[in-house]
Amino acid sequence: MDSLKENILEKLEHLRENAQQEVLDFLQFLEWRKQNRQESQLSVVSEESDAAWLETDLSNLGSYEPYDWQTGELDKGLPIKYVSGMGVVIVEE
Structure with a gap:
C-alpha cells in the first residue's frame, strides 16, 4: 500500500x-x-461557455415578438448554486 493510503x-x-x-x-x-x-x-x-455567452451580441433581442407565457410555465425551477471549479450546479435537496 502506498504511503498516502497508509497515512x-x-x-x-x-x-x-x-x-x-x-x-x-x-x-x-x-x-x-x-x-x-x-x-x-x-x-x-x-467557464468557457459562460464567457462565450457573455460575449454574445444581444443587440437584436428587441426584434423578437414578446412571448405570451401560459399559466404554469413560470413555475419555480430547480435550485442552483455556483461552485468554484465546477460552475453552476443543481442543488440536490
Whole structure:
C-alpha cells in the first residue's frame, strides 16, 4: 500500500466514530459528484461557455415578438448554486 493510503488509514484509526462517519459521508459525496459529472454535463456550466455567452451580441433581442407565457410555465425551477471549479450546479435537496 502506498504511503498516502497508509497515512489516511492511520489518521482514520485515531478519529472518533462520528468523525469517521463524516469522512465516509464526504467520500460518498465525492463518488456521487464523479458519477453525476460523467452522466450529465448539462448540470455544469463551464467557464468557457459562460464567457462565450457573455460575449454574445444581444443587440437584436428587441426584434423578437414578446412571448405570451401560459399559466404554469413560470413555475419555480430547480435550485442552483455556483461552485468554484465546477460552475453552476443543481442543488440536490
